Amino acid sequence: MNTLNKLKIVSSLALLFSASIAIAAEAGSALKTDNIRYEPYADAKVTGSFNRGDRLEIIKKQGAWLQVKTKKSTGWVRLLSVKRGASATSSGSNITTLASGRTGTGQVVSTTGIRGLTEQELKAAKFNEPEVQALEGYTQTAAQGQQFAKAGSLKTAAFATIKAPKTNSAGAAK
C-alpha cells in the first residue's frame, strides 16, 4: 500500500514536473517483447507485457530501468528493451514518421543538408603525415590517463567482460 501510494505520488509528480516544462512523457517503442514489472527490480512482480514494435510512453528513468505506460498497463522495464522517440523500431510496425524526415523528438532533420564522408572521398584520400604527427602529439600515457581519472573521481570497477548471449532476439548472425 505504502509503496503503491509512493509510486503514485512519484509518478504524478513526474507528470506534473514534465507538464510544467511543457514536455509530455516521451514516446517510445518496444525493441523486443518483454515483461512490465511493478517495481524496477528483476524479481519484482510482473504486471503486464508488451510486444516488439508496440508503442509506449516513457514516464521516467531510474538506473537501468524505465517506467513506461502501455495501453494496458504501467510499470517498469529494462531500458534496453525500449527505443526512445516516436519513430518506429526498424523492423517494427510501419510508421510514417520515417518518411516525413521527423525524428522521434519532434525535431525536423534535414534530409538533404549534410553530405557525409563518402566512400569515394575516403578512397581518394591521400596520406597526411603532418596530421598523423599532430594526432600522435596529443597522446596521453597510461599514467596521465590514471591522473585524469582520479581528477574526475572515477573509480575502477571489477566487471567481467560481457559475453555474447546464447540466443538473440535480434541480430542473430546470418
Added chain:
Amino acid sequence: MIKLNLAKNTLLASLLIGASFNTLAFDFQGAIKDAAKEAVKKQIDPNSGEDAAKPAADAKATDTTAKAEPPEFNWQNPSKEEEISLGREITGNLLGAAPLVKDAKLQKYVNSVGRWVASQSDRADLPWHFGVIESDDLNAFAAPGGYVLITKGLYKKMTNEAQLAGVLGHEIGHIVKKHQLKVLQKQQLLNIGSNFLSDKYAKDNKLVSKAIGSGAEISARSLDKTAEYEADRLGITFATRAGYEPYGLVDVLQTLSQTSPNDGSVALLFKTHPHPDERLAALGDAIGDKLDDVKGGQTLEKRFYKLK
C-alpha cells in the same frame, strides 16, 4: 623451401575453405589496400640490408622459390609493430579526407578519456591515439594498433563523458579484438594464395604492387555484424570498468536510432553497421541483469568538453 611451400599451400586451402563464412572474402580485385601496401614498404625499408636493397627489378629477375618475396609484412602473424604501422597508414589516409579539429584542448581531453578507457582493456600496452576529425558525419573509426578517430558531428551529439567513454570503448573493442586487422589479413593471404594458384610459383610476386583500392577505403567497409555487437559489448565493459555510468554507449545508440536514415550524416554509418535498434536489442540480450549491481558509475557532464 619445399616445406614452406607446403605450409603455404595448406594455409591457402584452409583459407579457401574457411572463406565461405566470411562476408568480405573473395574480393580478390579489391583485396589489397594501398594502406597495406604502404605499410609493407615502410616495414621493409628500415629493416634489411639485403632484400630491401633490391627493389622492383629484383622481383622480376627471380625466382622460382616461394620465398622470393621481400621480407614482407608478416601477414600470417603480424607483430605489434607491424600492426601499428598498418594502422598509422590507414589513419593517415583517413586524416587526408578529414583533418583533425584544430582545438588542442578538445584533442587532449578526448585522449585522456580514451587512454583511461583503453587501460581497462587487454591491450593497455598499445600507444593509444584518439582524435576528433572535421566532419559533420556521425561516425567513428578504429584502425589497427590503437588509432581511434571520431567525427565532430558525433561528438556534438554527446552531452557527457560517459557517452564519449562508451563510443571510444566500442572502437577500442575493435582494436583489442583485431577486427580490422583480421579482415586485412584474410584479404592479403587470399591474394597471396590466388597468386600461387594462378601462376604456379610464378615470377610475379609483386603482390604488394597489385593493389587495387586505395586511401582510406578500408574505413568505409563493413565488418560483420558479430564484430559490431562484440565491440558494443566491449565498449560497455571497458567504460564500466573505468568507473563510468555503463549506459553511455546506449545513450548514443538511442540518439543514432532517432536519426532519419535519409540524413546524409549517417549514410556511411548505417551502411556499415547494423541499425542502432538491432544493436540496442542485441545489447539488451547480452546484458540482461549483469549491470544491476553496478553502482556509482559517473557521467561527468560538467567535465565534458563542449564544442560550439
